[in-house]
Amino acid sequence: MRRSAPDKPDVLLAGGGLASCLAALRLAETRLKVVLVEAGSQICGNHTWSFHQTDLPADDLERVAPLIAHSWQSQKVVFPRFERVLSTPYASITSETLRAAVYRSENITVRENSPIEDLGADHAVLDNGDRIHADCIIDGRGFSDAPGLKLGFQKFVGVELELDRPHGEQMPTIMDASVDQQDGYRFFYVLPFSPTRLLIEDTRYSDGGDLDFEALHSDILAYAATRAWVVKKAVRTEKGVLPVTLAHDVERFWSAIPAATAPIGLRAGLSHPTTGYSLPMAVETANLIAALERPLTTDRVRRAIYRYAVTRNREQAFFRLLNRMLFRAAEPEKRYIVMQRFYTLRQPLIERFYAGRVRLADKMRVLVGKPPVPIHRAIGCVSEARALAGE
Ligand SMILES: Cc1cc2nc3c(=O)[nH]c(=O)nc-3n(C[C@H](O)[C@H](O)[C@H](O)COP(=O)(O)OP(=O)(O)OC[C@H]3O[C@@H](n4cnc5c(N)ncnc54)[C@H](O)[C@@H]3O)c2cc1C
Known part of the structure; x- marks a missing residue:
């Protein structure tokens, strides 16, 4: 349910993506009034956010359990030299499950179709001129190129396919790299959602960020054909170009972030440098913000996220x-x-x-x-x- 915004929320989250929604849910649990402001027609976009269940500690796993749309007890990888099954459980959260949880929360108000034009330490200005005030403004508007980064790219197209017959896949294939190597390191990623439904992604670790959607889309259909999977229809597509961090000067990166804002998620450079996965760090960040001393202010969140980012940067x-x-x-x-x-x-x-x-x-x-x-x-x-x- 999308409620009308309280006169002055406790927290405004700019951008209704993964990091903002996870933070909003966590803050709402602590009874703060949260407003999520999203430029697009719906929060959460069009994603399948997956993670290895060993990425999260047990209490976080329990917390995100209601958001999980699909889970598996094992996974496999395929390379030219060998195939290996790992008993690491894997799970996917989808845009639908995350969106539904946010809409359900009584303490979260969602404003969609509302691009933010300006953010200050205590306000956001929308493109229609509306101004929303809050003592705590958090910027989760996704990746923005900043100084202090040298990047490669992980780019992919994903197609969810309904098949004519059961595919027989029991577990996700995290990487099938037995295929033709093109445009860098290339592999197919396959998630079996039901006996006749698969998400197949063609992924490339490339030097350039350009993505030829049509070419990768038809390569996915060709891959399905090599596996003798007969496609009834393509149900959904997704695509992404994620940063793979080759070098990161965290101080320089933060010096370019406006002093009056508190970034989270990719806006704060918080993702796994190699895999591009950001879900585990988004969960950690949400916990960190929820545990901060009250009253929650933009400056308090900024300082906490900065300390977290510097520590993680060293570890990474x-x-x-x-x-x-x-x-x-x-x-x-x-x-x-x-x-x-x-x-x-x-x-x-x-x-x-x-x-x-x-x-x-x-x-x-x-x-x-x-x-x-x-x-x-x-x-x-x-x-x-x-x-x-x-x-
Ligand atoms: C297709 C795809 C699949 C991915 N799969 C995985 C995965 O399996 N596991 C994983 O851990 N990671 C995955 N990632 C990587 C990463 O987790 C995601 O990119 C994740 O969505 C990043 O979270 P975020 O909240 O930082 O940004 P986003 O989720 O991109 O959210 C940013 C939001 O801000 C909104 N916005 C932008 N500008 C404005 C504005 N001016 N005003 C208001 N709103 C604005 C955007 O519309 C968007 O909704 C995937 C990425 C993509 C693109």
Whole structure:
């Protein structure tokens, strides 16, 4: 239900995407009055947000459980050299499930079709001239390029297909990289939603962010044909171009964020540098904001998110190094070898990698042995400062 906005909400969240909606739900639980202001015709867009269940601690998993539309007890990967099943449970939240939870919350008011033109520390100005005041303004308006970042791209098109006959897939295929390598590291991602329904994505880890939607769409149909899946109809499509962070100067990045705003989600650069997944960090951020001392103010949230971003940035240096090796040391058509080798490692390490919480021993394990890329090129990737300087 979309209620009329309270005269002065406690919190205004700019943008009704993943990070804002998760934060709104968490704040609403603490009985704060929240307004979500979304430019598009509906909050939550058109997404399938998936995660490895080991990405989240048990209490967070319980909290997001009502949002989960599909879940599986295992997953697999396929490479030219081997196929491997992992017993890591996987789950997907969809735009529909998240939207429904937000609409249901009595403490959240949603304003859609309302592009924000200006944000201050205590107000937002909409394109129709409306001004909404709140002591706490949080900016969740999604990715915006900023200084202090060197990026590669993970780009993909996804098509949800209804098939003529059951496909027989019991678990998600996180990567099928046994396919033709094109435009960088390329793999298909397959989620079985029902016995006759699949989401298939064609993903590429590429140097450029341009996405040829039609070409990838027809490649997905061709892939389905190679698997002998007979398509009855295409039900839905989604697409994305996500940043893969090669180098990140967190201080420079934050110096470009207007001082009067408190960013979250991709706006604050909060995603896994390698996978581009942002759901686990969005859940953590929502918890962090909800636990802050009251009254909640823009400045208090900004300072807390800044501290969190700086800490996570330090912890993620290793992932950015791996990204540089993937993008700068490996030939584009050989990038899959890096991932193929990674998937020979032990399952708990792989789980910690996806959760963004690797230990020192994990890092050594990933780096020891014969490198899957030329050694002189790997050494050339070590310095993040040089990568930032464009060398
Ligand atoms: C198709 C796709 C699939 C993805 N799959 C996964 C996945 O499986 N797992 C995962 O963890 N991550 C996934 N990601 C990556 C990441 O989690 C998402 O991009 C996520 O939606 C980012 O969350 P966010 O809240 O920062 O931004 P968004 O969800 O992009 O939300 C930003 C919102 O702000 C609104 N907005 C922008 N400007 C204005 C304005 N001026 N006024 C008002 N509103 C505005 C936008 O319309 C949008 O609704 C996926 C991304 C895409 C694109």
